[in-house]
Amino acid sequence: MLILLSISILTLLIASVVMILASILSKKTILDREKNSPYECGFDPKGSARLPFSLRFFLIAVIFLIFDVEITLLLPIASIIPMTNIFSYLITTSLFLSILLLGLYYEWKQGALDWSS
Template identity: 65%
Template sequence: MFMTLMASSIILAISVLVMMIASIISKKSILDREKNSPFECGFDPKSSSRIPFSLQFFLIAIIFLIFDVEIALILPIIVIFNLSNLMVWTLTSIIFIMILLIGLFHEWNQGALNWSY
């Protein structure tokens, strides 16, 4: 117990120290409007440098990321098939896949999968 507490406090101290050093080093000494603006040959920008961001694209990317992680969780289920009880394996697999299907159905009902312009 003491070793775990000591290791945790050392890790916490090192983390705080690294964050403080990074914060001190990363401070900009001169805050100039031209240096903080996007580079456009040294002249004032003629238009906004920010392009419109498609929220629909972001939602599709998040859904892809979620299902990509879920596939990574499904793959070990196949590997442990021979090592586990058939009833427990089947029940766990069905519950996990049902949760995925309910989530997909919910996203479909909310219109997150419809690409609109």
């Protein structure tokens, strides 16, 4: 227990020293209006650099990420077929796929997948 505590304290001490040295030795930047502009070329921008972002696109991207993560959870199921009972495999896979399809159906009915509207 004493060894674990001493290793933890030593690790914390080394990390703190490295962070303090990094903040002391880091290059300090001078805030300048031209340097903070989105173009950094010395010219004043004509319009706003902040363009409006499509909320529809963001929602579809989040839905894609959710279903992508669920597919990565689904891929290892094929590798466990020899190690499991076929009945429990079918029940588990069917339940997981039905939850995925119900989620997709819900998103479709809510209109989240309609890009044109």
